[in-house]
Amino acid sequence: MASIGFASSIPPCSPPSRLPTRTRQPSRSANARRTSSHAPGRTSYRVHRARSPPDGQAWYGIKSMMIERIDVRVVEMPVRLKRVFSSGSYDTGPAGQLLGKPVFVRIYAGGVVGCGQIRPISPGHFVADTVHSVVAAIRDIYGPLLLGKRLTDMEAIDEVLTLRLAGNPAARAVLDIALHDALGKSLGLPVNALIGGCCQPVIPLEWSVSLADDVEVMIAEARRAVEDYGIKVLCLKAAGQGGWKRDVVNFEAVRKVVGDDIVIGVDPNTGWTVADTISAMREMSVFNLGYMEQPVLRRDVRGLGEIRVQAKGVPVMADESLFTVQDAAELASTRAVDVFCIKLYKVGGISPARKIAAIAEANGIPINCGGLAVASQFEAAASAHFCATIPVRRTFGAAEFVFGVGTMGADPLVADGAMSIVDGAVTVPTGPGLGLTLDEAQLERMTLQTTVVA
Numbered sequence: 229m230a231s232i233g234f235a236s237s238i239p240p241c242s243p244p245s246r247l248p249t250r251t252r253q254p255s256r257s258a259n260a261r262r263t264s265s266h267a268p269g270r271t272s273y274r275v276h277r278a279r280s281p282p283d284g285q286a287w288y289g290i291k292s293m294m295i296e297r298i299d300v301r302v303v304e305m306p307v308r309l310k311r312v313f314s315s316g317s318y319d320t321g322p323a324g325q326l327l328g329k330p331v332f333v334r335i336y337a338g339g340v341v342g343c344g345q346i347r348p349i350s351p352g353h354f355v356a357d358t359v360h361s362v363v364a365a366i367r368d369i370y371g372p373l374l375l376g377k378r379l380t381d382m383e384a385i386d387e388v389l390t391l392r393l394a395g396n397p398a399a400r401a402v403l404d405i406a407l408h409d410a411l412g413k414s415l416g417l418p419v420n421a422l423i424g425g426c427c428q429p430v431i432p433l434e435w436s437v438s439l440a441d442d443v444e445v446m447i448a449e450a451r452r453a454v455e456d457y458g459i460k461v462l463c464l465k466a467a468g469q470g471g472w473k474r475d476v477v478n479f480e481a482v483r484k485v486v487g488d489d490i491v492i493g494v495d496p497n498t499g500w501t502v503a504d505t506i507s508a509m510r511e512m513s514v515f516n517l518g519y520m521e522q523p524v525l526r527r528d529v530r531g532l533g534e535i536r537v538q539a540k541g542v543p544v545m546a547d548e549s550l551f552t553v554q555d556a557a558e559l560a561s562t563r564a565v566d567v568f569c570i571k572l573y574k575v576g577g578i579s580p581a582r583k584i585a586a587i588a589e590a591n592g593i594p595i596n597c598g599g600l601a602v603a604s605q606f607e608a609a610a611s612a613h614f615c616a617t618i619p620v621r622r623t624f625g626a627a628e629f630v631f632g633v634g635t636m637g638a639d640p641l642v643a644d645g646a647m648s649i650v651d652g653a654v655t656v657p658t659g660p661g662l663g664l665t666l667d668e669a670q671l672e673r674m675t676l677q678t679t680v681v682a
Contacts, residue, residue: 293379293414297336297682298371298403302329302359303674306640309631312439314467314499318349318600326676330604331362331398332641334666335406337379342410343666345606345641346402346573355574357398363679365399371681374403379411386579397551397576404577405610405662412661419613419662423582427619431597431612432460432653433633434626436495439465443478450482454490457635458652461491461626463521467499472508483515491625495521498548502531506538513542519625521569522547533564543624545569545596556584560591567624570614571598573607578614585618594622599629605639605646608632608654609662612647616656626652640674643667 304323311318321328328349335342348357370389377385385407389400408419420426435453440446446464453459464482466475475494483492494512496505505523519542524531526548536544545567546559551574559565568588570581588595597615599608608629615627632639633647633654644665647654657663 293338293340293411295335295337295374295377295379297680298366298374299334299336300363300366300371300679300681301332301334301671301675302326302363302677303332303641303671304676305329306674307637311436312468313465313495314439314497320347324676326359329359329676331359331402332606332671333366333402333406335374335403335410337410338414340410340413341666342379342406342408342413342661343606343664344402344404344406344409344610345604346398346405347600347603347607348398348573349600355398357396361396362399362402363677365393365396366403367679367681369393370396370399370403375681379407379414382407382411382579398573400576400580401573402577404579405572405606408578408610408613409661416660418656418658418660419578419610420616420656423578423614424617426616426656428616428623429656430653431615431656432626433457433630433649434461434463434493434628435459435630436463436628437465437482439468441469443481446478447482447485450486453630454486457630457649459626459630460489460652461493461518462486463493463495463628465497466494466508467496467523472496472500472504476508476511479512479517480515488516491518492516493519493521493545493625494523495547496523498522498525500524502528502534505535509535509539509542513540517542519543519545519567521545522549529558529562529564532559533562536563536565543567545624547571547574547598550584551575553580553583553587556587560587560593566593567596568593569596569598569628571600571628572610572614573600574598578610581614582617585622589622594624596624597627597629599627599632603629603632605632605642605664606662608647609645609657609664612654612656613662640670641667643670 305320309320319328330345330347333344348359348362369392373388373392412419412422437446437449450462453462464479479494500523502524509517509520529549532544543566546565547569550556550568570584572578572581575581575584585595595618597611599611611629633649639646642664645657645659645663
């Protein structure tokens with residue numbers, strides 16, 4: 229019988245130790261103005277905001293890193309990706325269309341440039357962000373508030389952004405990732421070294437198998453994950469046509485093909501009722517069900533608790549029910565679930581993810597490091613750095629950012645440092661920041677829309 233835990237005897241990461249000194253660049257004009265230019269296939273905006281001059285104070289002997297400029301790009305996808313789940317699909321949309329495309333952010337501060345990327349999904353997904361809302365939130369609210377702030381003031385930044393415009397987790401996440409990348413680069417340290425250090429230099433990966441009407445399609449994808457990439461944990465999407473009984477048939481069919489050494493979980497993405505879930509788990513358990521992820525509606529915490537009581541030892545995981553630290557506190561206090569699935573784009577970035585991880589630790593709840601099925605290398609690297617800081621004994625299963633590390637082709641925006649899958653796992657980057665080098669020329673070629681806050 230396959231087990232759900234992982235252990236590692238590999239020594240901790242050995243990050244670079246250089247500590248460079250940076251000087252602050254002169255402030256730009258304080259005159260507030262907006263300009264726009266239009267060219268075939270792309271749109272550009274420039275926003276200027278007046279701000280107070282930085283105080284120039286030193287921080288532990290390092291020149292303060294003041295945020296001077298934020299560059300926001302909506303970029304084209306090299307291929308169109310579609311993945312199906314109970315309430316819709318991950319669809320990156322047709323070429324040239326903004327909806328479904330990634331948002332790439334660069335934060336300029338004291339001579340370094342921090343990068344982050346997020347991919348808001350088209351309508352139908354459970355995160356209430358789109359490309360347009362992410363760009364607008366950064367352009368009109370978050371970006372102007374960040375100007376003049378120090379990279380080191382992460383908590384103060386989080387507080388002021390929350391007070392001015394709550395929610396918007398995808399916009400908050402891409403800024404938080406870029407801030408961590410910039411701070412890591414300024415100190416010559418990988419992101420994981422800034423947030424607790426590296427407990428897991430190698431991260432095992434989970435493969436989420438897309439829902440399909442034809443079970444043979446799901447079998448083929450599962451076989452590819454196991455045979456071509458060495459994946460040892462699969463998660464089958466569920467709650468499609470045919471109801472939960474069809475999902476039981478799918479589960480049995482995949483299990484027979486991949487064997488008992490592979491952990492298989494099921495994710496209905498809120499598509500079942502409590503009764504459906506209990507019935508499905510009872511039948512799937514005969515075929516060694518590894519775990520059950522978010523079977524019922526997001527706010528049905530009581531329902532999750534009922535399922536957990538009836539689960540007979542099969543772990544129940546919260547995903548859509550876990551957005552905020554308040555959600556984490558409620559789930560922990562009610563003992564509604566066995567596992568927290570933490571996704572950076574869902575919770576608002578690395579900083580809030582660490583707070584949720586602390587709540588989980590205090591309540592003895594292990595963490596699953598989640599991710600978006602169509603994530604990029606930059607998103608996957610941020611998730612890997614966060615996962616690396618969680619000790620093995622406090623993790624559950626495998627990390628779900630497999631599609632950001634080469635399974636859908638090389639990421640054209642990464643010039644150097646790209647992660648790759650080896651025997652079902654990835655090695656956490658050890659370079660400064662996220663450890664990735666941006667291909668500036670490719671970014672220019674792939675840009676559909678540009679917004680600058682300075």
